[in-house]
Structure formats: C-alpha cells, structure tokens
Amino acid sequence: MRHSPFTMYPRTAAFTALYERLGAPVERLDLAGIRRSRGVVYPQVPPFSWITGGGGRSVGVSFGTAPARDGYEIPLRLYRPRRLRDTQTDVPVVLFFHGGGWVQGNVVMYDPLCMHLAEQVGAVVVSVDYRLAPEHPAPLAAHDAIDATGWVAHHGAVLRADTSRLAVCGDSAGGNLAAVVAQAIRDDHEAGTSPIRHQALIYPATDMTMSSPSIDELADAPMLTKTNMLAFRDHYCPDPASYVDPLVSPLFGDLADLPPALIQTADLDPLRDDGTRYADALRAVGVPVRLTNYLRVPHGFASFPGVVATGAQHRAELVGELRTHLYAAHVSPDLLGG
Template sequence: MLRPYPGMAPWLTTVVTLVDAAGRKPIQDLDLDGIAANRAAVYPRGRLAQRVLGAIDPSVTITTAVADGRGGTRIPLRLYRSGRSGPGAPVIFFYHGGGWVQGNVLNYDPLCADLAAGVGAFVVSVDYRLAPEHKAPAAAHDCIDATRWLLARAEQYAVDASRVAVSGDSAGGNLAAVVTKAFRDAGADGIRAQALIYPAVDCTLASPSIDEHASAPILTRAGIHAFLGHYLDGSGVDPRDPIVSPLFGDLRDLPPALIQTADLDPIRDDGLRYAAALASAGIPVRVTNFQGAPHGFASLAGAYRGGEAHRRELVGFLTAALSAARAGVGG
C-alpha cells in the first residue's frame, strides 16, 4: 500500500514504499539476528534495479584489502580504480551509512564506482565495525585507522597521499567529519575536502527536523533513537563528545566542505546546522538541500529526479578540490 508523503513525487513515493516494505522490519523491531540479516542483504543488480539504484560503471575495477587497526583489529576495505585513476591518483575515502548498525560496502558499489570514474580517483570504502556488538567509538576508530593505514602505503597503492578527500552518507557522513577532525588534530594536512551526504552530526538529537519529519519514509524518529541506542548506550561516550557528534568542539582549520541534505529527512537540520557552524569557523562550505528528497536518496539516484544533480555536484566538488590541491592552490 502506497504511503504518500507531502512533497514527495509519486514515482519516488512508489519506490520508497517498496524499499520500506522489502521484508525488512524497522530497526527498533529487530533483534541481533534480524540486524545481521539486514547487514548481509545485497541489492539486486538487474536492469530494473539499476534504473533505481544506478549501475556500476564498467570501467572501474573493484578489489579488496584489509587494513590493520588499533588493538589488532582487521578492517576490510573495498577498492575502486578506474582507467583515469592511474599512478599518482588522488584518494577518496568513503564511509557507508546505516546508522552505525547496518549497511555494507557492496551496496555502495554504484556510488563509489561513480566517484572513481568521475573524479579519476582511487576510492577506498571502509567496512568498519558495527553496533551493537561494537559500541562507539569503534566505528570512528576503524575509519581513522583504515585511512591512516592506506595513506601510509601510498607508494604501494600508487596514490598521492597529499590529495585526499573523505565522503560518506548519514552515519558515514558523521564518520567522514570525525576523520577530518582527527587528521587535523594530528597535524596531518593531506585531507583537502569533505563531502558529507545528509550527515548525522549531533547525537543529542537537537535538530528540529527530527520532529518535523518524525514519520518520514526510509528513516523515522523512532528509527533514529533505535540506531543511536545501539551505538551509544553502554559505550560510556557522552553524546556531545566530538568523536560521535562532530558538530561540537573546535571546527577551525578543517578542509572545505560540501554538505548535501534531503529536505524530507528527519536529520536534514543536522547537515544544515553543521554547514552553518563550519562557515562560522571560517571554513569554505557549500550546502545543497535537495527538495522532495527523503533520507537515503543518494542510493536511489535513478529514482529521485534530483539524483543526477546530486551526483554531478558531488563529483564536481571533489574533482575541483583535488585538482586544486595538485596545483598547490589553497590549504
């Protein structure tokens, strides 16, 4: 049964209704077995699925590696290289969404392959540990450690460690923002850009849009509370700690940012507030709020009418930032 949502186009309403009803219970109704099943689910790759989710660029080669993390942790990586990302290519690290609880790197193949082909970059998708088995800040530590591990092997992977960008959606946008702050705090200056797609940056849940879109498709207020409970409850981490809420703490001297938000998303205002906070700290920031879009629209790029514009802006921003770094422009 279709569940119309104000401001959403009929075709997109049909798609998100099917996504919501695809045999997956809401996160708040799942036990550990249900969560594990959701994590393992891989999107179909047929022609209709490609129309909705996007196709994997055939010019991109996908391989894997495993990074070493703190405490003996082993962190799987999924690597994307196109014909344009030869020796000395810039690097884009991507951190997937899923509320720090769900999601997997395979379902981001279309997006990561687009970045590899469109930007001419070597793309690294980090398969970080997930809650509730691994509480905060395990996910953040894995993303920081995997990023450092690969950049320390820049010669082995034939990449330019001085031209690096980070990106991610939702919880992955949170992790990308956390990584940029960790690198700044360590005095490392290789990260030249951060591209955050509807990022969750405030674990105190103070954004007004959470109540405005409490019953939105794809992500609801109840779902947000459940995801955050899995990630934070029992972790001993304060919700205002920048390791989980990058909105807080010092935002100076961070790389330029692109922030893309979804207008019908309960965490829309997280992204808008973060953009305003970065700008107040003197960071160049570009923010685009995509009208009629639900949370998760970047994974439904073929179904959402603004999907092409989202992808074009994302690729253009990263290309410009990494090209400027090669030319020695900016910080």
C-alpha cells in the same frame, strides 16, 4: 503541509512505500535480524540498476586491509578506474564510509556510488568496512574510520595513488564518520598539513543529542523516522554521556582549520537540520562550505538516484566538488579524461 511525504515526486513516493513494506525497521529487529539485514545487496542489473545507478565495468574492484589500533584488520574495498595505467600514481584518493546508522549497511551495497565516484572524479576510492554496533559500540566505528584513513595516508605506494590528496565522503552515519575523520586527521598533523583536501558529507548525522528541529518536524518521514534514529542511537551509543563526545557528535568538536566541505541534505529528512547546523558551525570558524538542500526527496536519496528527479544533479555536484578540491593546482589531463 510543506514537509508532508506527499510532496515527494510520485516515483520516489512509490519506491519508498515499496521499500518500507519489504523490510522491517531496525527497532523491530533482534541481533540475528540485524545481522541478516547487513548481508542485503542488490544485483547490478536492470531493473535494480535503474534505481541504484548501476555499477561500471570501467572500474576495477580489489580488496585490502588496514590495521586497527586494537590489532583488528579493517577490510577495505578498493575501486580504481581501468583507464588509469598501472604506473600512474598521481591519482587522488577518496575515503568512503557507508551509511546504515552504524548498525546496518555494507560496502558492496555502495558499489554503484563508489564506482561512479572513482570513474567520474578520477580517483582511487577506498570504502572502509568499519565494525558495526551493537556488537561494537561507539567509538569503535570512529576509531576504525580514523585508523583506516591514517593507514591510507601513509601507503600511497601500495594504492598506486597520491595520498597527499585525500577526500573523505559518506552518507548519514558515514557522513558522521567522514566529519569525525576530518577532525581527527587534522589533529594528527601540523597546522595546514592535513592530507585531507575536502569533506563531502551527504545528509550527515552530526549531533547525537538529537536537538535538531527537523527530527521532531519530520518524525514520521519516509525512509527514516525519529523512532528509527533512537534505535540506531541506542545500539551505537548506549551511554548517554557519550552523546557530546566529538567522536560521535562532530558538531561538538573543534571545527577550526578543517578542509572545505560540501554538505548535501534532503528536505524531507529528519537529519536535514543536522547538516544545516554543521554547515553554519563550520562557516562560523571560517571553513568554506557549500550547502545544498535537495527538495522533495527523503533520507537515503543518494542510494536510489534513479527514482529521484534530482539524482543526476546530486551526483554532478558531488563529483564536481571533489574534483575541484582534489585537483586544485594539480591538473592531469589523463586523470580528468583528457
């Protein structure tokens, strides 16, 4: 069968089997168990770094906050390449939103990817620690993501960056939030003036009605099953009436005049067709889209590039697209490593 888990690369299959054996799926966790799972991080030393891609001493990490509309201070984790001078402010910004079904995950777990993007793109990466369900159901995560991005767009001096050149990026639930943010920030600006130059969506969830054919086709896929997805949705969107709200399902939003998109999907992922359908919908209204479906890999592959044969290709494509759009007509040899 074309989409059998057995079509994975052997080392990918071995890793996913071990990962699933060590952790309980979300549908078996009570609130205390969910909260414990959010604290999981992996050391950035071998053998863990062989799997995750490791961190980088060439990137400095600092912290900040952005105000939410309800008075909450949204934590931010900031990454800046050390090769950039303190006085160098013509550096673009990538807003990053982590995955985890709007329920799990944390910003520290995404250090390897965020450090890689900061160094290779030549950008300040701002990872947004948005609030999680079930304590904070939809659309609070979307509001936090939008509010943090709006704050960043107006505080280039604080970040020592050019916040007229932003990109949004995220994986899975984070890809969902990145797509939602791109729509919301466009709506807050005059036509053609949004600071978001690009949206990089890694296996994004775009339709909370779960109507994509791949969800049933790959219901028992490794790393993410349909049962997992239903549990995440129940935590994040307890009201079925919200499933078609563009704040939780960007597929149902107004897609005209959005920034160009890169959408990366995994062929063995129930969310595969969410990405494909979103790409088709963007193209239908004239938004430039690059869609790449990575074969023989499951959901989550961006977090374990060391055990998928296409890990380097995925990262190179992601970096290349971000650099292309963030540096279009604005080439700085220092920032591009010249």
